[in-house]
Amino acid sequence: MIASISSAILHGVEGRPVSVEVHASEQGLPGFMIVGLPDAAVRESRDRVRAALLSSGFEWPQRRMTVNLAPSGIKKGGVWLDLPMAVGVLVASEQLPVRCANGKAFVGELGLDGALRQVPGIVPLAAVLSDRDVVVPSSCAAEAALVAGGKIRAASGLAELVEALQERTPWDKVVHGERAAPLPQLDLSDVRGQLAGRRALEVAAAGEHHLLLVGPPGSGKTMLATRLPGLLPPLGPKEALEVMQAWSAAGLRVPGGGFPERPPFRAPHHGATEVALVGGGTAWLRPGEVSLSHCGVLFLDELGEFPATVLDSLRQPLEEGVVHVSRARSSADLPARFLLIGAMNPCPCGEGSVAGACRCSDRDRARYTRRLSGPLLDRFDLAVSLSRPDVEDLVTGSPGEPSEAAAERVSFARLEAAARGVRCNSELPMSSLEELVPLTPEAAALLERRLRSGVLSARGFHRLRRVARTIADLDRAGPVVGERQVAESLSLREARATLLVEART
């Protein structure tokens, strides 16, 4: 007898439907074979399936069992196929009527005692199988229900599952996913002083301009960066789903559970490898940090300590918002539209911005800044030097402006951008810059002088105009961009000069 059970495996951040066919034959020696390019984890499921069936009180058929994973041309990895295989064996050995499995799909890992275990990537898998009822482990049913609604059937063990399939007992109750409870956010009012840094953060949030913070240790780079998600507008339903998909595919749970409300914030350590950052790997193409920070913030602290090749791998996702991960057997497009915040010291010892305190040799300094290639440095529209806050500011200074006020300006700027047909000003197309960013004669003259003196390159000129547009939106300065906004945009990229000069020596 042949059974055909629907399931799916994960590929990048998407599910791919897989049909698990089980054939039980009276002829030939009893045995259990899996064909259809299984990897080691899938081959191991033979033993798990057998033990789970026996300990749940079913019979292990004394027949020749052949499992085929169709389509058989693609490699299958992961643990999602334990459950469909077990159900297939039950159907093929006639311990379960065929009709019970019809119109249903199964995803889950089995324990030796027959328990159903949680699996990574349940959100994209449920999404791809949502044309039928999806049976999933109870522990990840809530997540799956976020995308597949009422079509999720949950069970916590194989025996209960078979009972429920035969409609003798009800399914486990599925708690419908709600929006995650808002987590406490870090507030900008904790930051004393740092006027330029705060302003840069606000501009970055409003226009999604990538931001580089340069300053000695203790100048508050990390403190500022961690407060950026609080300034960004909350995620829309579509964005929340994309974030869920990426996080689920990486086997992570969105903090708080349910649909994420706030943009994600990821801060990988500088020991991260290229694969960890952009995604990849052998089992399935696991999303990297750039995809986990999709629709959110990727914060790279100690930028100068990341290997240069790892940093350069960010260039393509920064440009396109998508990572194309290609391997010999497969390739995938992973979402990667994130706001990049880099933080670094001015030199290896970190004291480079205090007069005369730095004792790094020129070679050390050049090597440190050379990690940041010119093309990557070009992607940072904003680059700000931070210095350590004054003691008076820390001790007696009044708290800074709260995030709420800044977030309000940011959301106004986003509305202005939306009126221009883009999500944020960094996406303004080059062709319409003249029309959307008109300059006053004084502002144009200032820019021309800076272009002539070589402070500004042609590429920098276009990027600067987008930043000036964002500043004008934040200031509610009207459609024409004035000299003040241009001067401010120039001042918010001055730290580039520090790094460029060092890199040349």
Add this chain to the structure above:
Amino acid sequence: MIDGCAGGQGPEPLRCDDARYAAALACLGAGPKRLREFLDDLGPEEAWGALGAGRHRADPRGEYRAKVRDALVDQVTRACEMSRVSVLVRGSSGYPRDLVEDHEAPAVLFARGDASCCNGRSRVSIVGTRSATPYGLGVASELGAGLAEAGVVVVSGLAAGIDTAAHSGALGARGAPALGVLGTAHDTSRPRSQAFLARDLASHGAVVSEIPPGTAGSPAWWFVVRNRVMAALAHVVVVVECHAKGGALHTVKAAACRGVAVAAVPGSVRSAASAGTNALLVDGAAPVRDTGDVLSLLELEIAALPGISRPQPRQGSGARPRKGGRRQAPNPVAAKVLRALDHDPASLDTVVRRCGLSLGETALALEQLADAEQAVIERGWWSRPRS
């Protein structure tokens, strides 16, 4: 005394055997003192022969015998020709005249350009730290330019930081020739960015080194022994910026034991890069505020020396920068921002806090001031321009 025949300017520097053998002797790896002993009573060719035979008085145990190979002579000759370096044996015509009598004078110098250009001129060594602040770099460059204009030969070490600033200033003034003293070989000088500066110096003065071309490496002691040459060549040593235990203090020590006057540029007591110079001032070094101070000091130092041409100060260069006639800021806001600026570089944040205006207003005022040349930005730091 050997009468070497390397003139310095010729494209074929090594015409005579003396120079070839002297260069080869420098390749044996002996320290400067031992090298002088090799050449004390014998000519280079004789010394080479005696060492090879193990009969040299300065090498009684024959340590250098195995190193003496005739191939070495051709090798170093080729290396010198490749990098257009002439070999100056102590006392030969191209060798700096005032260095000959120094008790630690290098026995052999490798030179690019005309090293005898400093004969008969007053000379000032400008030394200091490699990790200089914009303040130090600015002062070094001004001193270099001012002294070169006044006809003083600026001697420095071609290192990054103060040395480079002083040399660039001196070369920019197109005045007297300048002299660079390398601590490494000509063709392996570090960092590579100095190669251009060395080329310019060679065409408007000279670059000398004790290390034969083709010798790799740069052990720290090479720089220490190099510093004695800078001290020996100078009538006045000016330390611009130097950390509490900076390498420039080796030059100061060498100058002190030769009786050469040491002067120092005062710096902020909060700046680590000025800790060494401020300590020198406490110890009695002459303070230097500008070229005029150096020139008056130089005047005293060379008064008793015959055959040294007097520096020709530019009209008014000895005076303090003139006050008064301060230009008006472009507008009242800019004037407020200008008051918040001083000569110490400050970050934008600091300027904003000092003047109490918004970031946008301050940024605009700073750009306007920059256009009016009343503010400068260097490496992202704002300050007033140097007067």
